[in-house]
Every structure is written in structure tokens, then in C-alpha cells.
Amino acid sequence: SEFNAQHTRNNSAGDAGGFSTALLDELRQQSDGFLYCLRLLSSTDQGGGKGNVAQHETHVVEFFALSTIAHFLNTGMVSSFEHRRMIREVTLSLGVARNVGVPRPQFVTAKIAHVVAILVKKDYPESWAGAFEELLSFSMSHPELFLRILGALVDEVVDFSADLSREDVQRNSLIKDSMRGISPSNPSAPAPETTVMPRIFSSMVEIIRLASTCNVQNSDCSSSSAALAVLSFSTMKLYVSWVDINLIMHENVINAIFGSLTSQRSDGVAEAAADCVLEIVNKGMDELMKLQLLQQLNLFEILSSMSSSSVALETKLGEIVNAVGVQLLALFDNQPGAAAVFLQQWMQLTVKVLCHNSIEVSSQVIPCLSRFTMSLGKQQSKGPAGDANNPADLKAFLPTFLSCLYRQMQYPEGYVFDTAEPSSLSSYHRTSSNPALMTGAGEAEEDEDEEETYRNELRKMYSKIVRWHPDSTLMFVGMAFSNLPTPLSTASFPPCEAALRLLFHFQEGLSSKSSKLIGSGGMFDQIVLALFESDVDKHQHYELVILYLDICVRYGKVLIGLKDVAKRDVLIGRIFECIGRSMEGGGERIKALLLDAEVVKALGRGGLSSNVADCALQMVLGIINVNTQAKYSLINVDDQNYIFECAGILNSKCSVGGGGNLSLFISPLLMKMQEVMGGQGEKVEKGAFIAVLVAGIASLSKGLVKDEVGAEGKELFLQALQGSIQALQLLGEEECVRSRGMVLIHRMVLLLGDDVLPYVGSFLGPLVANCDNDVVEVVQLMNQLLIRFGCKVAGSLENIIIPFMNRCQSLVPVDGSASQINVEAVSIRKIQILFLQHVVSNGCGAVFLSPKVGPGITGILELLCNGMEIKEGSRSCVVFFCKICEGVEEWSGGDRAKLEAFWEFVFNKVLVTLWRVMMGKNFNVKDAQCLRTLNEASVLMRIVRIKRGERFMGFVDALSGFVGDLKGGVVGMMKTCEEGEM
DSSP: HHHHHHHHHHHHHHEEEEEEHHHHHHTSSSSTTTHHHHHHHHHHTOOSSOHHHHHHHHHHEEEEEEHHHHHHHHHOOOOOHHHHHHOOOOHHHHSOOOOOSSOOOOEEEEEHHHHHHHHHHHTTTTTTTTTHHHTTTTTTSSSHHHHHHHHHHHIIISOOTOOOHHHHHHHHHHHHHHHOOBTBBBOOOOOOOGSSHHHHHHHHHHHHHHHHHHHHHHHHHHHHHHHHHHHHHHHHHHHHSSHHHHHTTTTHHHHHHHHHHTTOOSHHHHHHHHHHHHHHHOOOOOOOHHHHHHHTTTEEEEEEEOOOOEEEEEEEHHHHOOOEEEHHHHHHHHOOHHHHHHHHHHHHHHHHHHHHHHHHHHHGGGHHHHHHHHHHHHHHHHEEEEEEEEOTTTGGGGGHHHHHHHHHSSSOOTTTEEOOOOOGGEEEEESSOEEEOEEOOOSOHHHHOOOOOOOHHHHHHHHHHHHHHHHHHHHHHHHHHHHHHHHHGGOOHHHHHHHHHHHHHHHHHHTTTTTGTSSSSSSSHHHHHHHHSSSGOOOOOOHHHHHHHHHHHOOOOHTTTTEEEEEHHHHHHHHHHHHHHHHHTTTHHHHHHHHHHHHHHHHHHHHOOHEEEEEEEEHHHHHHHHHHTTTOSSOOOOHHHHHHHHHHHHHHSSSSSSTTTTTHHHHHHHHHHHHHHHHHHOOOHHHHHHHHHHHHHHHHHHHHOOGGGGHHHHHHHHHHHHHHHHHHHHHTSSSSHHHHHHHHHHHHHHHHHHGGGGHHHHHHHHHHOSSSSSHHHHHHHHHHHHHHHHGGHHHHTTTTHHHHHHHHTSSSOOOHHHHHHHHHHHHHHHHHHHHHHHHHTTTGGGGGGGGTGGGGHHHHHHHHHHHHHHHTHHHHHHHHHHHHHHHHHHHHHTTTTHHHHHHHHIIIHHHHHEEEEHSTTTTOOOOOOHHHHHHHHHHHHHHHHHHHHHHHHHHHHHHHHHHOHHHHHHHHHHHHHHHHHH
């Protein structure tokens, strides 16, 4: 046939791979393609090809053919049992065939096992009742195939998948029940020995025994026999979770598992046996029965007696200890008496694992120790369980547990920390020094991450212990410090750093109730003050000094609360001296500078004397000057702003008040601004640089309050405002210049008050003319000015309103779909409406009838009239008309023509539109926005009736002819408003 001819041509040409990927893919599209695959497998089984290369190509063909058959079976395309029987015979024949030359590769054996497992799922127990007898018949002659079929069967039948249908789940349950001897006619579980499962387990145990014998007697087969033993244990563990526990507890099975475990073989067999033990420990059953099982296995004694040099085996043992602990503590929470007798043994094992030198081993028990802290909290919340000697009292284990945590938190002597300069301060955590550990140039970066992840987990557990037993933990912290040699500047780095870290993280675990331990003058404050009085700040290890400064930041309020002011100033001065020394470290200056700023923040205005503030300010000034000259290459904008803000706080406490020190910061920045604006360069680069300078001045002002500025300081900030305005006029098209300029203006409004008014028109002009995506920020600034100054900014706004309205219209896109354009247009209209409402609501309504705005008033009124149809903007529009109707008589200056034109617009457009909106099907008075619009509409009706009563009633009469009897409703609405019920 064409198929055979193609196979022959490809086989002779050695192109088995091409044949497999092409022709077999084509066969999948044919309903009887699996038959061709069977014919192909039969031909390869008869020994097609000569030599190792040909045999390898044959194995590739076998794999693809088996994959195709599996596809047909899984998709239900082999509906005939006779066809499935043919597949079974060919597949099993292929599996047990004797290989000459190159052994059959594992991927082919695994695929044979996969196909057989699918056939078991399809036909057992109805059509293939003797399936397992047939498999057991070659368990000793072909053990790998037997074990892989058992493993594949678990994948097909036992493992859960969300993709399984109800029929699949029922089918899988039937197969498992049949294997365990359960059937509809015999629903109760029979004696395990009457089922097929004992024979399966016996075969696996026998394979392990024979493999072990080969390993002892014949070194030539030790490698393959070890792999077979590992495979047997790996298969066995797949069955532990769902077979009868009595099968597992059979003497032969247990002896095989624990015999291999305690042999501590270095070929992976002991680890595989440990996996089986772990499955036994995790097997679902009653908690008390599990406890009896562990006791029956003598598990604690066996694990305690084991000591291996293999990290892999120790890791597995750690997993077992962890699993035992999780289940033991779950039982302890409900039945403490039953579990208490084993707690001591478990803790001893856990401490042994936790204190292992390898993090891979030690980290295995972190989950159960986290569970221990949970049980500790539950017991504490229920009240004391007895004295400390009571084995049921978890608190009795705290000293041991804390000692282990303290030991494991210590970095080994000689570890080198990463002192490379971070790209910005934001890359250096402000809540913790969190050093990035380096274990040597040859170690991978993920190892460093693992190291820090491990220690972070230890710190989390420590915080949980603090939460439930702060007093006991604090006593341990005190002991840790008391055991350090003095002076601390010469203490060994690992224990000293770990002790400081216990102190640093103590606050993180405190509850709101126990947080009073800090700043109360008690033991905690005494430890902190003793640390401040020590010479640890002179320690040679830089990372330890940084951690010490972190503690200064976190517990600064202990210093602030110190009643001895002279002592407080001395200690704070020493902190800043330490920062000064740290800044000399070159690459580490960023960290020290950040901590300088953080100390300032932590101590606040009340905790700094003038001499200390002078010292700190000079440090900040020095580093800022360096960065200014280096074009801020050392620190990024956000971090620079943070430091400038702290400089403002320091300035308020310095011996030279007012603007004396401010000039040291602001004047160089202003000079730099003038230099950049007058120099050569691209606008983008110049704008970015100026934005940084302006942001620095704005941040400096955040650390000040109005009364602290002084006349000289006020003049400096006015110069800064003028410089920013000049930058806006020259480089206003650069968004960063506008953004940072607006930040400065916001700050100057708060800091300088009315002194800003002469400059309002100067900075609003370029902001309005150039705004784009930042139009919302520009409106927010104008609204702030209106709210703060009211009618005082009317003159400036007179020149801005029409340009602003025009600029907004130009921002509506002209390209894109109609729906996109409409969305953008509505968004822009909302911005315009909000601004116009603020103008009229803050005493500036007269500008709408001014010579510069008046000619465009019709367009503004049209915009607001149409805006009433936007649900989110309707109330603002109605508020606008309320305000302008109230003041129009005064603002018009008696110009009757203007007045009549305005009222004609109100009656012909505004009121008609308003009624159309309120009568529309989308207007729901139960909706909050609609209700607010209705309330404002009532106010507008009342104002119009008062101003133009006769005309208004005529308007109501005219409406009633179109909409029905509305007159009573309108009068009722106005009456309700007048009575204050709306």
C-alpha cells in the first residue's frame, strides 16, 4: 500500500523523524489512522533497521505512533472493544519484547505505559477483568514497564482535573473501587488481602528487594538497580494517599520503606523512601488515628536517630518533620492533651532541622513553625494554659524557639554585602536596611534571593511571636544584647547585627494594645537608650551602622520623650555625627543621606535643638551641592525632593532663622535655572533639567510653614516663583516644566498668600496656552486660586477664560471613531463646566459680562445649557445658572439690552432644556445625582420667578400645553424649595 511504501522509503532513507511528524499527523485526520499505527508498531517490533542509529530512529517512530494511538483513544475514536484489544496486544507485545542492541529509551516505555493506562481506564473491570493479573505477570521480568503503567494509571484515574466531566469522575471512581474490591453489590470495603492491591504492593516491595540485592552483590548493576528502586518508591507514594492504610502498614511494606530510609544510601533511594514516609504522614484520616499511626511507626525515634551528610536526604527529613508538626499542632488546637505528649519530641526535631547549616534544609520547617505561632496565638487568646513547666503550654517552648531564630538570623562571618550604589534612594527600602547579600562571585543571583527570603521568613515568625508574647520576647532581646561583648564597636558582626535586627523588627509585631511598650519609659526604652549611648555607631561594618541608623529612625520618639534635654541633644548629635561619617563612605552616601532625612522626619520639629539642626543641615547642603554640580546624577527627582523637604524642616530649627539658610539652598538653584534658560541646548533637555530645580524648591517649601519664612525667605520664594514663570514662558510646551511649575505655585499659594496675586496672570497664561494631557491639573490650580482668593483673581481670570475655553475645544480629537470622539468631547466639556462653576461660585461672576469675556458669553451659555444633558455635569450647570441669574442685574451695569438678551436665553434655552432633561426617561429622582440636580433646579425656578415673575408664569402656562398640567407641579416645586424641604 501507499502507507507501507512510504514507510519503507523513509525507513531505508533513515528519515524516521520526518515520517513521524508528517505522515502520522496526517493519520490523525483519518478515522482508521490508528490501524496504520498498529501495523507500523508491529513492523518495528519485528526488528526494523540495523545498527544503533537505525534503532534510535525506530524508537522515534514508535513514540509518535503510540502518541497517535493515545490521541485516538482519548478522543473516543476507537469505539470497538475488538480494536482496543488489538491495540492492547500490540502495545504490550512491544513493551515486553526483548531489545537487542540499544535499550528501549525511557520516553518510549513511558508512552507504552500511557497507552496501556488509557486502555485500563476504558475497559477495566467490565471488558478487561483480568487487567491487573496480566500486568502482574510481567512485573518481575519487566519491572520498569510495570511500574510506569501503575504511575500512568494514577495520572489517568486518580489525579483530579477541573476538565473532567461527571462521567469521567464516575468512571474513575469505579476503577479505584474495583481495584479495592468495592462494587455496587459489595459496597463495604472488603479485607485488603482479598483485592488486587496487596499483590501490587508486594510486587513493588519485591522489586525494591531485588534491586537492593543487586546493589549489594553486583556493583555493575548498582546504578540501574538504584534507579529501579527509586521508581518503585516513587510509584508506591502515588498509591499511599488512597489505598487502605492496612496495606501500607503491612510489615513487608514498612520494612522496605524504613529499611531504605535508614540505610541512608547516597543513590537517591533513601530520598525516595522518605517521600513515601511523607505521603503516609500526610494521608487523610482522623487526627487521633494519625497520632496513633505516628506512634506505631516510631517515627520520632527513627528521625531523631538519623544524621546524614546528604543535604538532599536531610531536606526530605525536614519535609517530614514539617508535615508532622503541622498536623500535630492542628490536633493540639482542638485536643491539647492528646498532642501534648509528642510536642517535646517534635520541637527537638524541629530545632535540629531549623539549626541546620544549609538553608535548603532549615527552610523546610518554616511552615510548621509559622503554624506554631498561630497555635501560640490561639492559646494566648484563650488564656494561660498553666505554668511554664506544663508541656501543654506552648509558651514553654519560646526560649528554645527564639534562641534558634536568633542563631539562624545571623549572617555567617565573612559574608560580603552588596555595597554597589543603587540607582536611586527608592531602591533602598526606607522601612529596613534589607541588605542584598552576596555569597561570592560564583554564586547565582537566585541564591542571594533565597538567602534573603529565608531570613525574611524568620523575621516574620519573630514578629508573630512578639505579637502574642511581647514581654517574653522583650526579655529575650535584652538577654541577646547583654550577651554581646563590650564595647559594641568591637563586637562580632553576626550576633551583633542579629541582636539589632531583633530590636528593629520588634515594633512590627506589636498590637495596638502592646505598642505602648515603646515610649513608656520601660524596659524597651531602656534597651533603645542603652544602644544610643553605646559606641555601636563606630562599628567597622558598614551594614551594621546602617541598621543602627534605621533603629534611630524607627524609635526616634524614644529620644523625643527623653526628659533630660541635655542628654537628648547629645544623643541626637551623635546620630548625626554617625551619619556624617557614613557619608564619607563614597558609594554608600545615598543610604546615609536618606537616613539623615529620615531621622529628621522621625524626630520632627520638637525633637531638634538648633545646634543639632545646624549640623544636620550642613550635611544635607553638602550632598545637595554635589548633586547640583553633577546634574543630579546621584539621586533621582523623587528622592531629591524628599531631602529638600527635610531641609525645610531643619531650617525652621536652625540658629539662623528665616531666610538665612534658605538662601544656601534656593540661590544656587535659581542661578542654575538662569544659566540653563540662557544657555544652548534642546528644549526637551533644558526643560527636564529646570523641572528638577523647580521641584527641589517646591519640596523645600513643604518643610516650612508661613510664619517661619521671614522677609528674606519670602523674597527668595518670590524670586523662585518668578524664575518658574520665566521657565513657563520660555519652555511652557514641555509638560515637565508645567507639571513642576504648578507644584511650586500650589505651594507658594499656601506659603505666601496674597503676595502671589500679582503673578497669577503671568503663570496662568502659558499654562492655559500649552496645556494638553495636564488640562485637569491646570483647572485644579485655577480652582484653588478661586477658592483661596475669590474675587481678588477676577482681573487675572478675565484674560484667561476665553483662551481656556478655546484651548479645551482644540483638545477634542478630530481623528478616530465617532464614539471615541464623543467620549473625549464629553470629558473636556465636564472640565470646562467645573471651572466655570468655580468662577461664578467664588465671587467672580462679573467677569462673564466684562469687555473681554462678554463677546463670548453666548458660546459659554450654550455650552452650559448643553451640559445639563450630561448626567454627571447637569448639577454644576444648573448651579452656574442659579448664580448668574442672581447677579446678572448687578453685573450688567444697567445695560438693558444685555439683560433682555440674557433673560431671553434663559427662557428660550435654559429652562426648556432643563425641563426636557427632567422629563426624560433617564432622569430618575431616586438616583443621587438626579436628585441633586432636581434640588438645584428648584432653586433656579425660584430665582427666575423672583426676577421675572410674570414672564416665568407665562412660561409655565406655555409648557403645560405641551407636557400636560405642569403648572401645579412647578409651583409645588418652588414652594417646597422655599420651605426648605428640598
